Amino acid sequence: MSSAHSMIMCPVCGGQVIIENTDKVNLCSYCASPILGPDQSRNCTNHPDILATEVCHVCGDLICGECTEKRVGDYGGKLLTIVNCSKESCIAASEWARPLNEEYQSLANMDWADKSDNFILRITGIGAVVMMVFELVFILGMLYLQYFTSHSALLPKILFSGDIVIILMVLGNILAAILLQTSLQVYVHERQLVSGAILLVMLIVEVAYLLWRGLYFNLLFLEDPLFLTVLLLALLFGTLLVFVGSLGAIYVGNKKRVQMKNARKQLNLSIQHEIERL
Amino acid sequence: MSEENKVYTIFDRPAGLRFVGLLQMAFGLFGLIASIGIVGAILIGGPSILDGMGYIYSVLIFVGVALPCLIIGNYVDDLRKNAVTAQVIYSLMAMGLTGFFIAVRGLHYIWTVPLFETEIVVAIGNLAALILVSQAFIILYLILNWHRVVPPDDVEVVRDRKEAKQIEMGLVPSPLSPTLMGSDGTTELSDEDSQRIMDVHKVVSVGGMAVLCSNCNGATPLSKAKDNKLQCDYCGVTLGVGNVFVPCKNHSEYLAATTCAVCGDHFCRKCLTAQTPPIDDRWTASTIFMCQTCFEGRYRPAVTTTSFVIPIDQLFSTAGARFATVGKIYRRFLGAYGGVLKAIFGWPLALLGSFGKKDDDGKRRGGGGGWGGGNLDLSGLGSSGGDADACVGIILMIVIIIIAIPIIAGILMAVGALVFIPLLFYAGLIAVTFEAVKVIRRTDFQSLDSVRIQSVVEKKQPKAKQSTLRPYTRTWEEDFFAQSLERRREERKREEERRRRRGERTRAESFWGGGRGY
Structure with a gap:
C-alpha cells in the first residue's frame, strides 16, 4: 500500500517527520515529538541491554530510567517536565531548570485523593448548579408573582412596582454564581481546604438570604403553596449537596495539608527556605 | 508566540x-x-x-x-x-x-x-x-x-x-486537514475511500501492544514495525515510531505516543490532549501534549498550568462570549434597533421631501425623498418663491431632525439597555452553569484520537471545547488560522480563475456554435 517515497507521519500529531539522522532521533516538524531514526537502536545509549524509556532533551540520546534526570522548567510561566541524560554537558545545559525532587514528590503525591476529590467535585458542583437553577427559577417566579398575580400587593417596593424584588433577586443570582465558582475550586489541591471553608460560609449566607427573601416577600401567604413547596424542596436538595461536599472538601483538604506539612518536615524543607532559594 | x-x-x-x-x-x-x-x-x-x-x-x-x-x-x-x-x-x-x-x-x-x-x-x-x-x-x-x-x-x-x-472560533491544534490522508501521507482521500477505511479500522489490536494511527486512529501491532517505521493496517500511512517504548499509563494495550509535557508520564493518543505551547523561545514545538490529570491541574509541580480559578470579573464575559444564542439575540436586537433608527431618520426626511411645490398641473416636484426612498429634489422649492408654509415646514423638519431624533434615539437606547443588559447578564449566568456542568462531568477534555475522528467525520477542524472556566492561551493558533485563511483565499482565487477561464471557453464555443448555426 505504501511506497518508498511515503511521507513519514508523526504518530502523535500526524505532522511530517523529516529523517535527517538515521541512527539518532528526529523531530516531528510540527509538534517536535522525537521519532526514532531508521537504524537507531531502541536501547539506552549507556546501557545497550536496557530498553530506553526517555530521550535527553539536550543531546537527543535514548536513555533508560537509571540515566534519566527529570527537571521542572519554567517555560513562560508554565512548569513543564524535561529530561536530560547524565552527561556533564547535558546537565550543564539543563541547569536553568530545577531538578525534580522525586522524594518530595512521592511524599506529596495526592493520587490517593482522586476518587474522593471527584466525588466532592460532583457533589458540590451539582449542588451549586441546583442552587443556580433554583435562583433563576426563583427570580422568574417572583417576576410572575409581581406582575401577573394579586400577590404583588404583598410585595415591597421603593419607587416603582417590583424594584425591590428585582434588586434582591439579582443579588441572589450573583451570590449563586459565586457559590458555583467556589464549588469548582474544591478540585484544586491547594485550594481545597480554603474553598471548602468558604463554600460552607457562602452556603450559610445564601440559605439565610434565601429564607429572608421568602419571608420578606411574604411567600408564606401565597394562595397556592405549590410554588413555595417546590422551592423549599429544591433549596433543601441543593443545600444538602453543597453542605456535604464542603464538609468533604474541608476534611480531605485538611488531610492534604497535614500530608504536605509532614512531607516538608520529613525532608527538612521549609517554605522560608524555598523563598530564600528563589 | x-x-x-x-x-x-x-x-x-x-x-x-x-x-x-x-x-x-x-x-x-x-x-x-x-x-x-x-x-x-x-x-x-x-x-x-x-x-x-x-x-x-x-x-x-x-x-x-x-x-x-x-x-x-x-x-x-x-x-x-x-x-x-x-x-x-x-x-x-x-x-x-x-x-x-x-x-x-x-x-x-x-x-x-x-x-x-x-x-x-x-x-x-x-x-x-x-x-x-x-x-x-x-x-x-x-x-x-x-x-x-x-x-x-x-x-x-x-x-x-x-x-x-x-x-x-478557536480550533484544536492539528497539522492534519479534516479528511483522511492516503497512504503517501499527503493526498486527501475521497469520501468513499475514507468511509471504507473508517468502516474497517479497529482501535483494538490482537497482535500485542499496538500503535494508534494519527491519521485514521486504527490500531496496528508494534510487532509489524520495520526500520522503526510502521505501516498502518487500515489507511496505509507510514508512521514513525516514537522514542518511548513503554505502554500508556492508562492503557497497557497501546504503546505510549509521547509524554505529557507537564508530568512527564507516558500516554497514548486516547489520554492526551493538545494545548497551546508556552510563550517561550526555548519551546520550539507548535503544541504541547497534556494528560487529563495535568489538564485538570491535579499534578502538583505543574499545578499553575491549569486551574479552575478565573477572576470573578471575567466570569461573565468569557463564558458569555461562548453562549452562541447571546450573539444571535444581540445581532437580532441590533438589526431591529438599526431598523427603528433608520425609520426615525427616514420619516422626517421623507416628509421634508414631500414639501415640494406643486406645479400648475398639480404634480409634486419634490416628492419621493427620504432615507433610501429616492433622491431629495429641492430644486423647485425656491423658484416658486416665498411660500411661508413650506418655509416653516422645512424649519420644523430641521428642528425635528436636530432635536427630536437624538431624544428619540436616546430613549430607544435607554430602553435597549434596560432590556438588553439584564438579558446578557442572565445569558452569562446560564452559560456559566453549562460550563460548570461540563467541568463536573469532565467532558471538557478532548483527547487526540477523539478530536481526529470528530474532525474526519464532520469534515472540519474541531473547535476547541475546553471549558472557559479553565484559563488557557491559544495564541499560536492564530498563526495557524492566518495560514489556513491565506490558503483558502488562494484556493478561492484559483477557483475564480478557473471559473473565469471556463466562462471564456463557453463564450468561445457559443460563438463558433452560433457561426455554424447561421
Missing part, C-alpha cells in the same frame, strides 16, 4: 473605540443633515441670517463636519493607526474651535428659530460645550488606550467579519 506576531481581528477592538466611531459618525450625520437643511432653507427663502452666507455655511459644515466625521468615524474603530491619529487631530481642532466659540459667545449663547407663530430656543453655547467635552474625552481615551486601539505596525488586522469570526 510573541504579542507582535498576534493576528488581530475586528473583534479585538475595545468597546470604547467602537463608541468613539459611532459618536463621530453621529456627528457626521448631523453635520450632513444640517448642511442639507441650510441649503433647503436658502432655497425656500429661509432666515435672513443665511443671506449671502448660506451656501458658504453649508459647504463649511459639510467639509468641516459631515465629511471628516463620517470618514474618520467609519475608519477609527477598525484598529487603524492613521484613522486614530486623524481622530485625535480632528478632536483637537474641534476642541479649539468650540473653545474659541464659547470664549467669544459664552455658554449662554442661544439661537432662536422661528416656528409657526412661536419660536424654539437652541442652547448653542451648551451644545458647543457638549462637543468640547466629548471630544476631550475622545482624545483622552485614545491616548490612554493607544496600545489597544492601535495595533503594532507589523501585525495584520483581519477586518472582514466573516474571516475574523473564523479566527475567533
Whole structure:
C-alpha cells in the first residue's frame, strides 16, 4: 500500500517527520515529538541491554530510567517536565531548570485523593448548579408573582412596582454564581481546604438570604403553596449537596495539608527556605 | 508566540473605540443633515441670517463636519493607526474651535428659530460645550488606550467579519486537514475511500501492544514495525515510531505516543490532549501534549498550568462570549434597533421631501425623498418663491431632525439597555452553569484520537471545547488560522480563475456554435 517515497507521519500529531539522522532521533516538524531514526537502536545509549524509556532533551540520546534526570522548567510561566541524560554537558545545559525532587514528590503525591476529590467535585458542583437553577427559577417566579398575580400587593417596593424584588433577586443570582465558582475550586489541591471553608460560609449566607427573601416577600401567604413547596424542596436538595461536599472538601483538604506539612518536615524543607532559594 | 506576531481581528477592538466611531459618525450625520437643511432653507427663502452666507455655511459644515466625521468615524474603530491619529487631530481642532466659540459667545449663547407663530430656543453655547467635552474625552481615551486601539505596525488586522469570526472560533491544534490522508501521507482521500477505511479500522489490536494511527486512529501491532517505521493496517500511512517504548499509563494495550509535557508520564493518543505551547523561545514545538490529570491541574509541580480559578470579573464575559444564542439575540436586537433608527431618520426626511411645490398641473416636484426612498429634489422649492408654509415646514423638519431624533434615539437606547443588559447578564449566568456542568462531568477534555475522528467525520477542524472556566492561551493558533485563511483565499482565487477561464471557453464555443448555426 505504501511506497518508498511515503511521507513519514508523526504518530502523535500526524505532522511530517523529516529523517535527517538515521541512527539518532528526529523531530516531528510540527509538534517536535522525537521519532526514532531508521537504524537507531531502541536501547539506552549507556546501557545497550536496557530498553530506553526517555530521550535527553539536550543531546537527543535514548536513555533508560537509571540515566534519566527529570527537571521542572519554567517555560513562560508554565512548569513543564524535561529530561536530560547524565552527561556533564547535558546537565550543564539543563541547569536553568530545577531538578525534580522525586522524594518530595512521592511524599506529596495526592493520587490517593482522586476518587474522593471527584466525588466532592460532583457533589458540590451539582449542588451549586441546583442552587443556580433554583435562583433563576426563583427570580422568574417572583417576576410572575409581581406582575401577573394579586400577590404583588404583598410585595415591597421603593419607587416603582417590583424594584425591590428585582434588586434582591439579582443579588441572589450573583451570590449563586459565586457559590458555583467556589464549588469548582474544591478540585484544586491547594485550594481545597480554603474553598471548602468558604463554600460552607457562602452556603450559610445564601440559605439565610434565601429564607429572608421568602419571608420578606411574604411567600408564606401565597394562595397556592405549590410554588413555595417546590422551592423549599429544591433549596433543601441543593443545600444538602453543597453542605456535604464542603464538609468533604474541608476534611480531605485538611488531610492534604497535614500530608504536605509532614512531607516538608520529613525532608527538612521549609517554605522560608524555598523563598530564600528563589 | 510573541504579542507582535498576534493576528488581530475586528473583534479585538475595545468597546470604547467602537463608541468613539459611532459618536463621530453621529456627528457626521448631523453635520450632513444640517448642511442639507441650510441649503433647503436658502432655497425656500429661509432666515435672513443665511443671506449671502448660506451656501458658504453649508459647504463649511459639510467639509468641516459631515465629511471628516463620517470618514474618520467609519475608519477609527477598525484598529487603524492613521484613522486614530486623524481622530485625535480632528478632536483637537474641534476642541479649539468650540473653545474659541464659547470664549467669544459664552455658554449662554442661544439661537432662536422661528416656528409657526412661536419660536424654539437652541442652547448653542451648551451644545458647543457638549462637543468640547466629548471630544476631550475622545482624545483622552485614545491616548490612554493607544496600545489597544492601535495595533503594532507589523501585525495584520483581519477586518472582514466573516474571516475574523473564523479566527475567533478557536480550533484544536492539528497539522492534519479534516479528511483522511492516503497512504503517501499527503493526498486527501475521497469520501468513499475514507468511509471504507473508517468502516474497517479497529482501535483494538490482537497482535500485542499496538500503535494508534494519527491519521485514521486504527490500531496496528508494534510487532509489524520495520526500520522503526510502521505501516498502518487500515489507511496505509507510514508512521514513525516514537522514542518511548513503554505502554500508556492508562492503557497497557497501546504503546505510549509521547509524554505529557507537564508530568512527564507516558500516554497514548486516547489520554492526551493538545494545548497551546508556552510563550517561550526555548519551546520550539507548535503544541504541547497534556494528560487529563495535568489538564485538570491535579499534578502538583505543574499545578499553575491549569486551574479552575478565573477572576470573578471575567466570569461573565468569557463564558458569555461562548453562549452562541447571546450573539444571535444581540445581532437580532441590533438589526431591529438599526431598523427603528433608520425609520426615525427616514420619516422626517421623507416628509421634508414631500414639501415640494406643486406645479400648475398639480404634480409634486419634490416628492419621493427620504432615507433610501429616492433622491431629495429641492430644486423647485425656491423658484416658486416665498411660500411661508413650506418655509416653516422645512424649519420644523430641521428642528425635528436636530432635536427630536437624538431624544428619540436616546430613549430607544435607554430602553435597549434596560432590556438588553439584564438579558446578557442572565445569558452569562446560564452559560456559566453549562460550563460548570461540563467541568463536573469532565467532558471538557478532548483527547487526540477523539478530536481526529470528530474532525474526519464532520469534515472540519474541531473547535476547541475546553471549558472557559479553565484559563488557557491559544495564541499560536492564530498563526495557524492566518495560514489556513491565506490558503483558502488562494484556493478561492484559483477557483475564480478557473471559473473565469471556463466562462471564456463557453463564450468561445457559443460563438463558433452560433457561426455554424447561421
